[in-house]
Amino acid sequence: MSIEKQQQILIVEDEVELAGMLKYLMEQEGFKADIEYNGESAIRSLKANVPDMIILDLMLPQMDGFEVYRQMRHFAAIPVLILSAKMHDDDIVKGLEIGADDYMTKPFNNKELALRVKKILGHATATKKVSSKLEIGDIKIDFAAKEVFLKGNTVALTPTEYNLLSYMALNEGATHSWESLLKEVWGHDEWSGGNKLVKVSVGRLRKKLEEGLNSSDYLLTVWGMGYKLVNPLVE
Ligand code: CA
Secondary structure, three states, X not given: OOOOOOOEEEEEOOOHHHHHHHHHHHHHOOOEEEEEOOHHHHHHHHHHOOOOEEEEEOOOOOOOHHHHHHHHOOOOEOOEEEEEEOOOHHHXXXXXXXXXXXXXXXXXXXXXXXXXHHHHHHHHHHOOOOEOEEEEOOEEEEOOOOEEEEOOEEOOOOHHHHHXXXXXXXXXXXXXXXXXXXXXXXXXXXXXXXXXHHHHHHHHHHHHHHHHHOXXXXXXXXXXXXXXXXXXXXO
């Protein structure tokens, strides 16, 4: 009989007392909890060790919670519960729009927070999202090894192709404009050649995917909008 691994939660919160309280609360619930007090250290920590879930405050010094989330989405597929002060309702909407799993407004009820965390983690485990590996149909990405398998066969991707694929895979089903891909994958805000760069790179990735998967139903062009990666085996 195997002993179930203790689930790990990263708390990113700059208010020291609140962070300590959250850690205590999560430990009471049987989770392993760690704290990072700012965005940069949170990203470093996430790169070193991907937890099962993150509780993310939006109002952080220097790098805010949105930026942490944006960067994290390049290498980790884990659920996020965002924390926000009540007066910033727009932030909550924005957080949910970019893909956060749930939110709590401060001040919150401890019991309710614990319940929501358990619900998210239970759901995440059931849908196999908690992992450093991601499978979309016949595409399998191992983020730790930076390896991609198509129908079980490893495929050689350039770093850009890998970054593009992993970003789109982590945001499965979402349509990305070339502008947003340029920003998220290449880190360019604006560049006149950007449209072409994205188009060519998507084209190269698409060719490799089509060859390896024997299917053109994964990486789709949404006319006039951009590109998206979907799992044709479930739709
Ligand atoms: Ca804060």
